[in-house]
Amino acid sequence: MTDFFKSLIEMLRDPVSAMSVLVGGLMIVFALFAVEAKKIVDSLIALSAISLLSVLLFVVLKAPDVAITEAAVGSGLATAVMLFALWRVDSKADSDSQQIKKTNKQSDEAGEKR
Amino acid sequence: MIALLIAVPLAFAFASIPHERLGRYFLPFVALFNLVCLFFFMQPGQILEVGKWPAAYGIALVLDNVSYPFLIFVNFLILMMALSATLENRYGTLLLVLTAAVNGIILTGDFFNSFVFLEIISVIAYIVAAHKDNALGAFKYLIFGGIGGTMYLLGAVSVYVKSGTLNMGYAAFITDPLIVPTICIFFLITFLVELKVLPLGLWAPDVYSNGSSVTPIALGSIVTVSLVYLFSRIFLNIFDLPSPQLVGILAMISIILAELGALKQKSLGRALSFATISGVSTVVAALSMRESEIASAAYFYLFNDVVSKFILFTLFAYLGERGFKSNKTAGIAFTFASLSVVGFPMFAGFWAKYYLLKALFQVNSYALPAIILIAAVIEAGYLIKWNVELWYKGEDTPKVQDGEQDSEMENEDDEVEEDFIPFGAQVVTLLLALTLVVVGFMPGLIHDQTMNIANNVLDFRPYLDLILKGGM
Amino acid sequence: MRRVWAILVAGVFLYFLVGQFLPIIPTFGNVDLFTRVAFDIINKSTTTNYNAVEFKKSKDLEDGSANVVTSIVVNYRSFDTLGEVSVLFCAAIGVGILASMLKSKKRIEFEEHKVLMISTGIVLPLILLFGAYIFIHGHLSPGGGFPGGTTIALGILLLMLSNNEFKVTDVAKHVEQSAGAGYVVIGLMGMAIGGVFLINFLPTGVVGNLFSAGVVPIVYTFIGFKVGAELSNVISDLREG
């Protein structure tokens, strides 16, 4: 058992492995949460958390260009675009009750019959 | 000079942003320009190193005996589509970028560059697939295409890691053959998704049956031809196909499933899309045999399948399931195309199947010919059923369907009886039907080209010499 | 049932990745760059013979940008970036087409915050300046056209969040068009002058100076404007609906 811990500590000495264990583990948890979350808003937040954590990993992997691009494009813009889409999707589902959805179906059928 | 094939469509696409309808009028001229450039100013056997960097470091565009015929065929199809399809605003700009991307994916000699062009084609395909309010089909295609694109990226980077360069020629020369199958599995997954081999091609029926005159042609014929080129470039010319028997069996299963699917479809659009899947799966099954005879027959089969599906889908887009009572010419073209797909003698389809079966018997593999014949029988079944139904639709009154009306000539009196096919579409479908018949009589026209392609595709030596020769 | 099926698929793929693919790629870290193309690209010796590149000292190399990643993205493999720009171009047009086809024309409104209004007034110019800094210094510091353009687009997003009347006008379309056309024109100019498409025809100067990378800063400025205009169009299309 002790040599296991020794190798663990020895591995954690250099920054990349340490970061990749800590940040990677956190990302795996967030990824699982993003996939399994009930509400879409939570999984969206988990997704942007994954992107931000991946920025940390890119910095440790000596890739500053990719880190900046991932921060701006990957987590910044992707989350904004998906949030806008989510508001449009949710506002449609929340604001109109089941009733409107029913009329939606009827209007579809009427549309087809015309 | 070769780069003009990609730069000119892109420049026109960027120039056509301000006004929405502008792109539509640029498209035929750009396609014509490409064809003229190809015929008069370019000969195969050239390499262009973009930015004057040596081929291994930068990107090299390779124009050799394999890519030259494919370029001509694809640009011819784009010209036909530009004339026949009714493009709403902004679609012209998209199709201009599609022209550049398709030319790019055929010309490029670089793994990552073909990934970028594949992604451009996929993004345009998602938008075009969402035409006619078919967002669900487009979204399913996006998910499949997204996974396919990521696999291709993984494949391209692992080729770089193992061979040190991204150029196709050098990479194939350097990578040791033991690990090539593992790397090729990534590319294989992408091609199984993009070439609609059934278990991974489940997105195709929804996308192709949305009744638009652009989607099935742009994706079904133009993109499919360029991806068959890339498939044969990567798996026949550069690397070899990992586990070819498995791919062959998968494609054969896909043929049968697609045919059975097409048989039980009630709507013409879905039947045609399943027929397209079975056509392309036949080509993939034949190409996976890696024999020059069979490959040339496969390319001939591809030519016939693409041209006849072009006619079938265009007429389906305009006439829907209303009969040919009011458009006799369209009916003739439709019947010619379906007979050619079935393989009726005196049509191109007959020679396609004939050469394929002959080549397969020479190699005495009997599984694929059996399946091709079964598929032909099933195809004959439902295509003739549809032809009969459409020709004799006149008896019961045609049910009103607001089909494609906003064509170039805005006809005000929208009389219900007279279904209007734009003049361009009529001309194009008749022209293509005519080519099917002409090739039916003189198969040599196309067969020599495909023999030439097949012989060149299978040996890697001239391709590598071209790259080593260096660019102009 | 779907979960079991999903675990099976993921498991098979992971087994292939770890079992067959991992052994053939070099273990993490011990990569010898000599066998890779990147060695010559780092030392900027693809056409000339090898001599060590020194920051602020070596002059008139085949490619002058200090940031090697930028030199790859814009100089050695600038055809990729041309394709890259058209991916974003098509995505922006696609969002435009699909947004205009939406039947329920409903603009997303945010309630106005006094604090946000005032702070945007202060912060926005800095964001735009920072975005411009990123893509102008693309060849010296990390980042380039894409993150710079996106920062500008996010600045405009902040402007949208802070006051509702703000609309992205057609100016963005024209900026996008002229920047895109500019990039292709530079490629064609390279063709006219150097005989080959997308050649770096301007002198490259000393590594590390501002004007040291020939065409690279100009190309990245074009890309920065184009990406900024495009992505602000995408966001405004999503919002206007």
Next chain:
Amino acid sequence: MSNIIYYVSFIILGIGIYGIVSQKNLFKQLISLSIIDTAVNIFIVALGYVEWGEAPIYSAITPVANFVDPLPQALVLTAIVIGVGTLALGSILLVHINEKYGSLDPDEIRDTREVVE
């Protein structure tokens, strides 16, 4: 240097594939696709890491070339932007699906489609 980071990116890739196949909600599938993109990007950059290398930029701190492999980073730059392009299209398609079928759950969509067809 143990390849921990390879295993981490493979696990996240596996979770992404698991998400696409198992989740019914279409929005979740788009999010899983984005997770796959992020995982692949990390893997590619990790492929280019050289043990004692520095960030590949000539600067006052690193005047002489002792760099990590810059080429995978250039490839990932393009892959990230392509991922966002696909994502933007996916979200607008989702808005369309939601508007036409009223929900993003394939079962409800199937019912509405049966009613419609």
